[in-house]
Amino acid sequence: MSDNLLNLQGVHTHIGQYHILHGVDLAIPRGQLTMLLGRNGAGKTTTLRTIMGLWQASQGSITFDGRDITKLPTPDIAQAGIAYVPENMAIFADLTVRENLILAARNGDLDPARLKWIFGLFPALEKFWSLAAGVLSGGQKQMLAIARAIVEPRDLLLIDEPTKGLAPAIIMNMVQAFKELKSTGATILLVEQNFLAAKLLGDHVAVMDDGRVVHRGAMAELAEDAALQQKLLGLSMDAHQ
Amino acid sequence: MLHSILSGDYPRSRPLAIVLALVLVCLAFAPFLFPGSQPLNVAAKICVFVILVASYDLLLGYTGIVSFAHTMFYGIGGYGVAIAMYNFSPTWPALGIGIVVALVLAILLALLIGLFSLRVRAIFFAMITLAVASAFAILASQLNEITGGEDGRSYRIPEMLRPAFRLFDEPVLGVMINGRILTYYLIFLSALILFLLALRMVNSPFGRVLQAIRENDFRAEALGYRVVVYRSIANCLSAGMATLAGVLMALWLRYTGPDTTLSFAIMIDILLMVVIGGMGTLYGAVLGATIFILAQNYLQVLMGKFSGMLEGAGIPLLPNLFHADRWLLWLGILFVLSVYFFPVGIVGKLRQMRK
Structure with a gap:
């Protein structure tokens, strides 16, 4: 290798x-x-x-x-x-934080342990879990974009x-x-x-x-x-x- | 229970929920609440157009695809019933064959159009669908032997659905349950089931991917989704639903012709209904179709009465302005105003007010 x-x-x-x-x-x-x-x-x-x-x-x-x-x-x-996080807070604004993350999960399920780890990295995502991603602040959107890339091990x-x-x-x-x-x-x-x-x-x-x-x-x-x-x-x- | 029926997609606005419930109750009891053939005709049209508009919203509102071929699929459904009923005996098996053949043809056509043109930019897809729909409309007019040409086809439908059929000997709540009312309930229940299925579809993982594609197809691809495949599936599902709407309308009218199914005016009506109701919200299809069809059917009458009142009061000029013959002008003005004041559609506006 x-x-x-x-x-x-x-x-x-x-x-x-x-x-x-x-x-x-x-x-x-x-x-x-x-x-x-x-x-x-x-x-x-x-x-x-x-x-x-x-x-x-x-x-x-x-x-x-x-x-x-x-x-x-x-x-x-x-x-x-390979997971890609484009520039400019590349989230799906009309979908909720939860839906944004589920989109990146290949089998459609989120691993609770992994999710807990992500919430540890980006606590705001847990707080705004059910909100449309479009209403998040710039920093929160960026956190969501990165969380989407790491929602499963890549x-x-x-x-x-x-x-x-x-x-x-x-x-x-x-x-x-x-x-x-x-x-x-x-x-x-x-x-x-x-x-x-x-x-x-x-x-x-x-x-x-x-x-x-x-x-x-x-x-x-x-x-x-x-x-x-x-x-x-x-x-x-x-x-x- | 309600959560499961609505697939977790609640109206999210109290006024909207009340209006939707009112529409549902009125449609469910239309034969009893509004006796007479015209109100029942309006109610049946609303049911059919809710499905037609919802299926178009699946494309435009949820996937971001602009198609002008929607009336073609609607027409295929209508002609499927017409050709089967006209050429075979008016029985349920013949009707079933007509529906299946129409569905298969519509889905195959949608797949072909999708695979050939959904890779290209949105404007090219729109142009291709416009060309294919125009070609189909010409074909339907020219194939006189099969479609009846410009005159269309009148046909008989299964006996149970004919006006002469009586389900009971005695009236129920003052209304004789005849084949016409049975046809209405067939349309109403089919529309309800199709609407709830569409709601389930847009709230499924598949629906989420469609919305992601609508927002940014590159991002969706970068997450591993094959955009062309998803768009093609959405195109086929939407075409299938439009075909079934055409089937229901054909059963109601017992006539199928180019003007009632394939005309470009219907395509414009569908677009208006989607925009008025609110794109990307299936509930918008219910409100858009209801308001539009009510206006189409009753605005002229209302204006005539209003004009008469003004004339009776001796007011100059205004009776002429509101004369019943000018109803199309006022319909147009109403639509311009509704788009101006509700740019996100009525459903979108009601939901925004909640926030």
Whole structure:
């Protein structure tokens, strides 16, 4: 069994006439949290969506747990064990909190023990259990989106900017929840713009620029190297804390 | 008990619950409360249109699919009965064959349209359904030998459902229970059962997935749901329900023709009823159909009386404005106002008021 759960090799993605990914090479180690960083428009969200099959890779290969998933349709990729949390609080607003979670349960039943654990991570969900998800606050919606991805054990979690637009106090709650999730041995690929959160959570980091991965390494090394941050991201991480 | 019957989907508004209960009681006892052929005709139409509108809401309100082929399926149901009753003897087995053939044809057509066009963008699906429905309407007019062409088909129905049939020798509560009233109760009970089944469907895990697809099909796919499959199933179920509504209407009218089943005006009526009642709420189908059909049947009469009153009082101009001949103008104005004041439909508005 390879140490890497997910491998992208030379992945290109076109959206209409636009060439967005220009040969992405990325390896996601098992049981680790990998941060995917980069400036706006670098191709981070496109990379996640390409892994999920929402946009088809025009070249290159994506292997998940040794299986080629490059051309698989999205539902098959999801059923293979990859959960995706899109950016912008991607919940189903007309459904209740409960219904949102049941949707993600493959056999339609929620495991009470798992649910208790989720309520421990995100207590607000228990409080608003029967309310339409549309009436939740931004932070609660984001919690629900993440809870939906972890309502059953998944092999890999792809999470796109979970802290975007959230208040600092909520961000720290979210970081705490991710730390707890990490401690369960989950494999996570997390796109994040908040560098403090990235520093606190990441085991590994990949930095993207112009549709390519331009740096790979340990998150701690990037966090310590202000010059490298300046070179790769244009800003020191300290300036963003 | 009630929770199980309504599949846990309560009206969630006291005024709405009262109005729905009132409609149910009026429809259940229509032959006794409103004797005469016109009120019974209106009540039967309401029952049929509740199903037709609910089946369309399953597509538009719950799945987010805009289809213009709904009257085609309604027409298939009507023609299924008409062709079977006209060509075979007017018996229950012949009626059964007509219904089964119509259902199979409608579901197959819905599946074909769905599989070929539900992958494309919503606007293309709408255009394809419009083209297929138009082609079907032309076909029904041209196939004179089978459908009766523009004149349609009049036919006899099983004896028990004919006006001359008497269930009892004596009147019940002052009303003679004849075949017409039996047909009405067949329609009423079928509509009630179909409505409750639709309610169960939208409140099942399947219904939840449909609502998720309506909100965001990409997200639903990312959760592992095959959107095209779910949309196709919804399309087939909706077509099946519309077909059964057509069957019920054919039994009531004992006539099927292009104008009563396939006309585009009926499609517009269905759309209006869904919007007035409230999209994505099956209870909206009940209110939308009831209000629309009552207005269609009684607005002209009411306006005539009102105009006469104004004229009697010697008021100038207004009697002309409210003249019975202008009822369509006022019907249109009423609909514009209802959409303006109830953008989420009457059911949506009543539920919002509760909050």
